[in-house]
Amino acid sequence: MQARSNRPTLAVHIRHLNYYFGQGELRKQALFDINLSIPRGQIVILTGPSGSGKTTLVSLIGALRSVRQGSLQVMGRELCGMNDAQMVDVRRRMGFIFQAHNLFESLTATQNVEMAVQLHRNTSAKRARAVAMLQQLGLGHRVDYKPDSLSGGQKQRVAIARALVNRPQLILADEPTAALDQQSGRNVVNLFRKLASEQQSTIVMVTHDNRILDIADRIIHLVDGRLESERQ
Numbered sequence: 377m378q379a380r381s382n383r384p385t386l387a388v389h390i391r392h393l394n395y396y397f398g399q400g401e402l403r404k405q406a407l408f409d410i411n412l413s414i415p416r417g418q419i420v421i422l423t424g425p426s427g428s429g430k431t432t433l434v435s436l437i438g439a440l441r442s443v444r445q446g447s448l449q450v451m452g453r454e455l456c457g458m459n460d461a462q463m464v465d466v467r468r469r470m471g472f473i474f475q476a477h478n479l480f481e482s483l484t485a486t487q488n489v490e491m492a493v494q495l496h497r498n499t500s501a502k503r504a505r506a507v508a509m510l511q512q513l514g515l516g517h518r519v520d521y522k523p524d525s526l527s528g529g530q531k532q533r534v535a536i537a538r539a540l541v542n543r544p545q546l547i548l549a550d551e552p553t554a555a556l557d558q559q560s561g562r563n564v565v566n567l568f569r570k571l572a573s574e575q576q577s578t579i580v581m582v583t584h585d586n587r588i589l590d591i592a593d594r595i596i597h598l599v600d601g602r603l604e605s606e607r608q
Contacts, residue, residue, distance in 0.1 A: 386449070387546055387578035388414040388437055393446035395432060395601075406432045407601045410446070416545075417576040419568060419591055421583055424598035430582045431550055433598070437580060438470060438548045439463040451545055471539035473549040477531040479523045485510055485534045486519045492538045509537040514563055528555045536564055543571065549581040553588055565591040 393410040396403050407429050414420055422430045435441045436448060436455070442463070443456040453466060479488050489506035507519050513533045523531055532555045539547065547568070553561035565588045571577040581592075589595060597605045 385416045385452075386413055387416045387418070387451060388412065388580070389447075389449040390437075391447040393436070393443070393448055395429075395436060395441070395444065405601060407436075410603060412596070412603065414578060414580065414594075416578055417572050418593045419572050419579045419581070421581050421589060421592040421595045422598060423583070423595060424604075428598040429601040430598055432601075434548050434550060434580060434582055437546075438472060439466045469545050471542065471544035471547040473536055473539045473547070473552045475551045475554060477523070477535045479531055479534060481523050484520045484522055485515060485526065485530075485537075488523075488534055489538045489541050492541050505541060506537070509541045510534070512563075512567055513537050514560060529557060529560055532556060533560060533564070540567065540571065543575050543577065545577060547571070547577055547579045547581075549579065549583075551583055551585070552581060553583065553585045558587060561585065561588060 390410050390412040393407060394405065395407040396405050398404055410433065422433065424430055432441070436443055437450060439450065439455055439458070442458070446456065448455045450466060451469060455463070455466065458466070480491075483491075486503060486506045489509060490502045493502045493505050507516075510516060510519050510533075513536060515530060515533055515537070518526060518530060523534070526534065532552070536552060539549075553564055556564065568579050568591060572579060583589075595607045596603060597607075
């Protein structure tokens, strides 16, 4: 009988990825020959100066931009050559955390999170799941507040709750703790750790927040669109 492989399942597998903005004389290369493998359950932090390609790389992994050159496999699916409908299907299995909160101002914190709940159709189950996630992020006393009654940091935590409520296989985060105080930021990264260890969720995060670098299994540094160094 053939022995089972102990090689971990790859959440992200990138080979010879290049990316360009614009066309013709205006074409500018943003990423150069990126090669990167991220096993399932790892927490990876991308660092580097502004304009180094971090956000572009995350947006490609998240199927928010089309892959034009090279290979980019996410959760076993090749993104290069995908049509729009296929890319939407891939995105449904991810959680996204952006610097902009993108909350609906007319909805409460709970209702904003409920919009992402896909596993339960009945209203009571959706609310219970949304409230539980908000409580984990220290917002149990703000579940029925609308965004105009929340601070910037509280809005960010609602956005994080919305991204995490479905326990996604892959979480992509762009400066998730930038607007948070030290304790709130620590609550968020502790939740990231829990998802990685218990659910085998993979987290790829762009950050300049030195307070949370200790969460990472790997820190990858980009400069001018190239992977320059890696620290584990």
